[in-house]
Amino acid sequence: MRFLITIIRKYPRRSALTLICLLLASIAEGIGLLMLLPVLSVATDDQPQGTGSHLFGAQQILTQALSVVGLKPTVGTLLTLIILCITVKAAFSLLAKTQVGYTVTHVATDLRLTLLRTLLAARWEYYVRQPIGGLANAVGTEAMRASMAYFEGAKAITLLIEAIVYAGVAFAVAKMATFAFLVPGILILYGLSYLVRKAHRAGTRQTKLLKSLVAGLTDSLQSIKPLKAMAREELIGPSLQSSTKRLNRAFQREVLSTELLSSSQDLTLALVVVVGLYVALSQWKMPLNVVMVMVILLARMLTFLAKMQRQYQKARTLESAFWSLQAAIDGASGDRETESGGPSPNLEKALRLDKVSFGYEKYSVLRDASLTIPAGSFTVIIGPSGAGKTTVADLLTGLLRPQQGRVWIDGLPLDGVDLRQWRRMIGYVPQEPFLLHDTILRNVTLGDPELKEADVEAALRAAGAWDFVAVQPFGIHSSVGERGTALSGGQRQRIAIARALVHRPKLLILDEVTSALDQENTATICRTLRGLRGRLTILAISHDAAVVESGDRVYRIYNGEASLVTNGHDPDFVHSEPAEQSKSKG
Structure with a gap:
């Protein structure tokens, strides 16, 4: 119920309109059924006796209401009014169901967009802790299951309103008989509510297992190429098969709970109706026309209550997806990146790390590290794996914040500038460039409407990529294939460099962009970078001697410190241990 209340609060107007339409539809249907009383009385010539009977009171009210509008309670008139009530009920039901349908689509869409x-506003550290497959599952499966939970819950509310209206009409006809039917029916449904809780537990289990399965599958498929190359792909099978089997058992428990509830309701409620019918005819000696109407009213009322419980069971089974998705939203919101909204930087003089310390939990990466990257220079950072080279780049972009010390852009501290404007001045090329299964144009612009084809061509020329792009069958409109498989490794890197250059950045960061390239492609990339020297500031993280030789300044990260290597054209120092006498703080 908390879930439905939460959704209703999110969409108050639509929910209010839906409830009003459902109520009016149910009232119209109730009035139509109530009109069966005089119809049956006229047809059977079985008029109620005694002014104190509830039947007489209800029929008298109908007769008086018809006389007010100038109608006589004939069979033809009453049947026409019954048809009219059914029509009104259908119209309001259609409007209510339409509103529910619209809300269902809004729930899924709004949850995904939220x-x-x-996610896009969260800090970088948040992504490091999250399995990508789990987030993909939240956007896809969990959003859809959450919307379906609302759909099933809305249907349960619809059935509950109809049952309440039927109960009210039945009380107007025969109060004691209705009470005698209603009490055991409600007690039976309450006794079966443990099956609703059982289905809810199965649904919660499904949500957890689906998240785990999709996360594991995503991670496995990302590494499928090397696994297949080594004939080791079968190693990922047992884990995924185990998760799939556990998920299947959770679905089986849900199916069992659902079918048990339906079968138990059918049997027990049918028994209530049969016993009630026997008592009404044999013990209470009620008129046949009253019994016929009461059987219709009470049977439908109990049927609606039973269906309501089944729909509520489905909603409870699915609602765990909503809370899981909401937890992901709350988690990302709690890790939201704060923006200072300060002045926009220019990077006209230098970019500096000033006595910066940073670590992950108990693991220290940088300790009082200082370095300077002059504007327009080509600076290279080297060091052993895990030394903190990429951490330096993340600190310069503001993805990470120093735990001690500061990052400066000219004379402005990074934590005091407009961070978004600063990042718009950066072009970033990772070690593994991501390419969309789309055209070269789309991969360079990423869909930015402000970038024209002339901008793309200029960026491709600057990245040394135009020669191979121009000979593609459709030029910049040629597809790169899944993850760029239609291109070579060097071509993919140059497309990534073009993407970084297309918005004319002031700072270009390259993280091990030649690590997976052969000597020829590495030489091509280095020529491209040397051609960019002076036009923008370049920071390259690399182990490659050719890249190092291309740099103006070289820093080595070692033992948490940054040391300026004065001779950037000597390839021997790249693989040597740093000598204390050669260290000079930048």
């Missing part, structure tokens, strides 16, 4: 917005 999650996407919070």
Whole structure:
């Protein structure tokens, strides 16, 4: 119920309109059924006796209401009004169901958009802790299951309103008989509520297992190429098969709970109706027309209550997806990146790390590290794996914040500038460039509407990529294939460099962009970078001697410290241990 209340609060107007339409539809249907009383009385010539009977009171009210509008309670008139009531009920039901349908689509869409917005606004550290497959599952499966939970819950509310209206009409006809039917029916449904809780537990289990399965599958498929190359792909099978089997058992428990509830309801409620019918005819000696109407009213009322419980069971089974998705939204919101909204930087003089310390939990990466990257220079950072080279780049971009010390852009501290404007001045090329299964144009612009084809061509020329792009069958409109498989490794890197250059950045960061390239492609990339020297500031993280030789300044990260290597054209120092006498703080 908390889930439905939460959704209703999110969409108050639509929910209010839906409830009003459902109520009016149910009232119309109730009035139509109530009109069966005089119809049956006229047809059977079985008029109620005694002014104190509830039947007489209800029929008298109908007769008086018809006389007010100038109608006589004939069979034809009453049947026409019954058809009219059914029509009104159908119209309001259609409007209510339409509103529910619209809300279902809004729930899924709004949850996805909210999650996407919070994810994009989260700090980089948040992504490091999250399995990508789990987030993909939240956007896809969990959003859909959450919307279906609302759909099933809305249907349960619809059935509950109809049952309440039927109960009210039945009380107007025969109060004691209705009470005698209603009490055992409600007690039976309450006794079966443990099957609802059982289905809810199965649904919660499904949500957890689906998240785990999709996360594991995503990670496995990302590494499928080397696994297949080594004929080791079968090693990922047992784990995924185990998760799939556990998920299957959770679905089986849900199916069992659902079918048990339906079968138990059918049997027990049918028994209530049969016993009630026997008592009404044999013990209470009720008129046949009253019994016929009461059987219709009470049977439908109990049927609606039973269906309501089944729909509520489905909603409870699915609602765990909503809370899981909401937890992901809350988690990303709690890790939201704060923006200072300060002045926009220019990077006209230098970019500096000033006595910066940073670590992950108990693991220290940088300790009082200082370095200077002059504007327009080509600076290279080297060091052993895990020394903190990429951490330096993340600190310069503001993805990470120093735990001690500061990052400076000219004379402005990074934590005091407009961070978004600063990042718009950066072009970033990772070690493993991501390419969309789309055209070269789309991969360079990423869909930015402000970038024209002339901008793309200029960026491709600057990245040394135009020669191979121009000979593609459709030029910049040629597809790069899945993850760029239609291109070579060097071509993919140059497309990534073009993407980084297309918005004319002031700082270009390259993280091990030649690590997976052969000597020829590495030489091509280095020529490209040397051609960019002076036009923008370049920071390259690399182990490659050719890249190092291309740099103006070289820093070595070692034991948490940054040391300026004065001779950037000597390739021997790249693989040597740093000598204390050669260290000079930049």
